[in-house]
Amino acid sequence: MTVVSVSMPDELLERLDEFSEDHGYTGRSEVVREAARNLLGEFEDKQLEDRPLIGVVTVLFSYENSTVEERMMNLRHEYEGLVTSNVHNHVGDHYCMELFILEGKLDEISEFVGRVRATKDTITVDYSVIPVDGFTPLSEG
Template sequence: MTVVSVSMPDELVERIDEFAETHGYTGRSEVFREASRNLLNEFEDKRLEDRDLMAVVTVMFDYETTSVEEKMMHLRHDHEGLVAANFHSHVGDHYCMELFVLEGRLDAISAFVGKVRATKDTLSVDYSVLPVDDIGMVS
């Protein structure tokens, strides 16, 4: 098995180690392998391929981290054919939330979410994807 070195903040390493111990993993490598498999499989849902999709992407970041807000603005403009709506809001005393509504195909949505996740200093990125033709069937 190949050994891979990863740089990350001490706090995150501590959280991963605690997670591994609490959930019965043999160590952090097992946690990373499972997380990597889940991330790579996330957008490989055959039911979503070749369909018109809607996605909602929510990004949280610290109010004082203006580089994230600027990056979100650039992503919105760079993907204006995909971004159907965008909403920015202040949450609490120190946080901002950026919400994107996307309409498009799986590959475009996946690429957009990947770029959002790769943005330095985001605190969380959450999203959901739904085929547009299934919206009326959801209860």
């Protein structure tokens, strides 16, 4: 097996080690391998390919970090054909939340989420996707 060196902040490494111990993993390498498999498999759902989707992406970051906010604004403009709505909110005294509503194909949404996740200094990035063609109006149900 190939050995890979990864840089991460001490706090994240401590959380990784604690998670490994608390959940019965043999070590941090096993946790990282599983996380990599999960991340790579997230957008490989064959049932979602070639279907129109709605995506919701939520990003949390520190209020003091204007570079993240600027990056979110740039992504909003770069993906204007995908992003149908965008909301910026202040959360508590020190945080901002960016909410993106997307409409597009799986590969487009995947690319957008990847670009958001690659933004340095975000605290969390969460998302979900729903097939648009799977909706049944309540009046028919």
